[in-house]
Amino acid sequence: MTPAPWLEMRLRVAEQAAATLADEFFGAEVWLVGALTEGLAHQKSDVDLLLITQEPVAEPRSRLVHGIRVDIRAVSWDAVNAWRILLDSFTVTRDDIETFRTVRTRLSDLTLLRTARPLTPAPYLEPSRVLEPGRRATYQRWALADRCETAASLAEDLLGLAQAGLYPHADLVWTQLARVLAQAETVAAGAPLLGEKWLPSLMAVGHDSDRFKAVPELPQPRWSTAAAHSPFFATVQARLADALFVLWPSDADPEPVDEAGLGGFGWLPQHYRDGWFLRRGDARVPLSNGQIRTWRKAAARRART
Structure with a gap:
């Protein structure tokens, strides 16, 4: 099935915005996240990007690229790695659900990881995957729970x-x-x-x-x-x-x-x-x-x- 033109346009806008951010923040990585990575968009959809830096930085302002709003969330690698740790294993038990409470408060962040697609060179990642199969499976268990x-x-x-x-x-x-x-x-x-x-x-x-x-x-x-x-x-x-x-x-x-x-x-x-x-x-x-x-x-x- 041919992708809808508004989807293709947003993917191009995402790549253009990512290249600009990579110039603004030397050494940073930019990931496309959210429904757009799953091929889901409508004619008014925003583009959501995750800017990952070594040290915390001020949140870049949203911008318009070819009339399409690009929302940018800046996070440090420490934060991303903390999210990944939650996906190391499905640990919730009936007698100890404290971790489950933590995971539920961070589930939107974990969904960013699950949907993330690198737009800038990421030498330690597969081109189209941020989470390896084991962590993807753990995400699935947390989300279903x-x-x-x-x-x-x-x-x-x-x-x-x-x-x-x-x-x-x-x-x-x-x-x-x-x-x-x-x-x-x-x-x-x-x-x-x-x-x-x-x-x-x-x-x-x-x-x-x-x-x-x-x-x-x-x-x-x-x-x-x-x-x-x-x-x-x-x-x-x-x-x-x-x-x-x-x-x-x-x-x-x-x-x-x-x-x-x-x-x-x-x-x-x-x-x-x-x-x-x-x-x-x-x-x-x-x-x-x-x-x-x-x-x-x-x-x-x-x-x-």
Whole structure:
């Protein structure tokens, strides 16, 4: 497919701005970051550049190049290396999530690394890759865990809103959950965690016949009976489990699990370094590989009813 002319123009502007910055800041590197590196842009998109220097420098002002705004963020190599350290391994456990809190606050920076493409000579990097495969895989795990945490928070809100009879408010959160779920699926498929507006394009990656794919709608909820009977929520449970199985596949034999107690509204799966668990609010219930397979199968069955 021929790239859109506004995409090609922005790539040329990025290269021109990078060359100018390299002259202004001797020895610095300039990386193109964000959605543009994934081939995503519209006719009003800005160009985002990362200027990496040995010592901290004042943030260069945004500039217009051929009428296109170029935003520049200046960071030191020390900062970039600190981001890289967070991608050395997926370390979060159920008993110690302090690192996860740190990673979540820096996830936008880590996404810059995941999308970065060097525009100036970088002798220690492959021409089109800033992160090696191992760190890219770790980014994928952190990003998916982040979306699972966000989904769990929204599910807790939904339960509270439904119990309070605030159904119009719950409808809004339900729509938001549909987008978070779609983000989880695109991250599991290898996409960076970009803004929601890019979901139709990210969901179409790997589907040669589709340029865009709509964010799947969730089943019509029945808030008045949600706490006691919520088959509509099972779709969320099964899809989130499937996204996690992409990164943590299991062929363990199914094992019994309390489907009635752990399959109700609000329970969602997650995987940390120490294994699987289900979460609802502040409650966390560890499951074995065999139990999570049984739980996921039951969720898929409920979703079909």
